[in-house]
Each structure stands twice: as structure tokens, then as C-alpha cells.
Amino acid sequence: MIERIIVFDIDATLILSGGAGARALDRAFEEVTGAADAMEGVPFHGMTDCAIISEMAKRKLGARLSETNREEVRRLYAAYLEPELAASPGFEVMAGVPELLDTLAADSRVLLGLATGNFEETAMLKLERGGLAGYFRFGGYGTDSESRPELTRIAVERGRAIAGDGAGVTAPLVYLVGDTVFDIRCGNAAGARTVGVATGITSEAELLAEKPYAVLPDLADKNRFYEILELDGAPPG
Ligand SMILES: [Mg+2]
Missing domain, CATH: 3.40.50.1000 (HAD superfamily/HAD-like)
Incomplete structure (x- = not known):
């Protein structure tokens, strides 16, 4: 029981993750929006991934992402995370x-x-x-x-x-x-x-x-x- x-x-x-998550999310965000280093300064500890992506968009673009772009960031983030984790010396x-x-x-x-x-x-x-x-x-x-x-x-x-x-x-x-x-x-x-x-x-x-x-x-x-x-x-x- x-x-x-x-x-x-x-x-x-x-x-x-030794920064692998932030690196993968940065890559995904840049590929979709063109804005580099969007994780910089985002207080991500304890935040949900959705809230982190919203905060990146607010800080870097001063706007919300469209639903399509959000989904694309999420998809690319997952695609980039696996190799970033594998290569992360700080994991x-x-x-x-x-x-x-x-x-x-x-x-x-x-x-x-x-x-x-x-x-x-x-x-x-x-x-x-x-x-x-x-x-x-x-x-x-x-x-x-x-x-x-x-x-x-x-x-x-x-x-x-x-x-x-x-x-x-x-x-x-x-x-x-x-x-x-x-x-x-x-x-x-x-x-x-x-x-x-x-x-x-x-x-x-x-x-x-x-x-x-x-x-x-x-x-x-x-x-x-x-x-x-x-x-x-x-x-x-
Ligand atoms: Mg935690």
C-alpha cells in the first residue's frame, strides 16, 4: 500500500544541466525571432519554461510571441537540448x-x-x-x-x-x-x-x-x- x-x-x-538548458533555449529563440542571448538576465530559477519564454520575448522584443512562434521555440528547444546536455561539461x-x-x-x-x-x-x-x-x-x-x-x-x-x-x-x-x-x-x-x-x-x-x-x-x-x-x-x- x-x-x-x-x-x-x-x-x-x-x-x-550546467547551462545546457539556457544554451538550447537561446539557440531556439534566436532561430525563431533573430534575437540572440535572450536568456541573459532572465531570473529563470523556479520559473516555468513557458514563463521563461514569455519573459525572453518581453525583454528582447518588447512583445508577445505568436502561438505559432511559441510552439516553434518549444520544438527547437527540445531538439537542441539533447546535444547540449550530452556536451555539457557542467552537467x-x-x-x-x-x-x-x-x-x-x-x-x-x-x-x-x-x-x-x-x-x-x-x-x-x-x-x-x-x-x-x-x-x-x-x-x-x-x-x-x-x-x-x-x-x-x-x-x-x-x-x-x-x-x-x-x-x-x-x-x-x-x-x-x-x-x-x-x-x-x-x-x-x-x-x-x-x-x-x-x-x-x-x-x-x-x-x-x-x-x-x-x-x-x-x-x-x-x-x-x-x-x-x-x-x-x-x-x-
Ligand atoms: Mg529547481
Whole structure:
């Protein structure tokens, strides 16, 4: 029986793309609009991909993109991301993440999912590059909504639908793990127990100010993570 649903953010929580995402998006945006280096100065941390593209257009063109151009940027972004990820010297899987996900995936009480501002197809490219794509059974993506609170709510709803918190069964607790204040705010709003990880640009103190359920320096301590899950018994394996 599933007792815990755990929803993970991707960028700076599970992996760092080493700038591959920004480079691929810049290339895609330039090809469609002619404007170079449009990612420059965009505060992309915690933003959805749709919102990032809107911000690039606003800053560089002073206008909104047509629906056709938006779709073309999205398509080219995905096409350029794979080679950019493959060639990115700064690509990194965060400390302890493969071990933690291995353990959680082997625990039948746990269901793993994603809540990310990435488009679904580019989220998968990033996870595949890190060897992490097989762990997650559902997600809420930037393709579901431009709004992070909304895609987080959708992710939690999908997790609950799979876990089946129906009649006679104790509803599983939902946890959300992320590195920015936006993850914590959206997770709190979606009724999740939020876990901030200070592996991005946000400090433990800044994460704590959003009143998360817990804050960790990183995901390297599997036993500490299990303490926060408050499951009876030790992690498997
Ligand atoms: Mg993140």
C-alpha cells in the first residue's frame, strides 16, 4: 500500500544541466525571432519554461510571441537540448540522488513523481541524461500549466489518483522536494509536506522563511530523508 507520495522538482534538486538548458533555449529563440542571448538576465530559477519564454520575448522584443512562434521555440528547444546536455561539461546529478531514488523506488510504500516547470519532453531529456528517468510514475509539467502553483496541484492530484486514496484506505501523505522558495510555496499551497534542499541558489535560511516541513543541505543523507518521511522501519536495502 502506498503511504507516501513524493514529488520532486528537477533543476538544482535532482540535476544541474550546467547551462545546457539556457544554451538550447537561446539557440531556439534566436532561430525563431533573430534575437540572440535572450536568456541573459532572465531570473529563470523556479520559473516555468513557458514563463521563461514569455519573459525572453518581453525583454528582447518588447512583445508577445505568436502561438505559432511559441510552439516553434518549444520544438527547437527540445531538439537542441539533447546535444547540449550530452556536451555539457557542467552537467551533474546532485549528491546522493541516485542512491536515494534507488531506495525510494524499491520501497513499496512510496510513489515517486515530478513537479517541474520544464516541458514534459525536456524534463525527460534532462532525467535521461542523468540516468534518472525510470524512477517517476507521474508528474506535473510546464506543459500542463504556465503557472507553477497549478502544475504542482495537478502533479499532486495525479499522484493521489495513482495511489488511490479511496474509501476505507488511509490517504497517503504527500511530500514535495525542491530547491527554491517557489517549490515550497506551491507545495504548501497544494497541501504537501514540503522539503527544501539548499542545493540551488537559495540558502537554507531563505527556504526556512517559507515555512517548509523540513530543510536539508542536500539529498545525500538517505537516513535523514527517511526520518522526515516518518515511515515505520528502516529504508529497504
Ligand atoms: Mg529547481
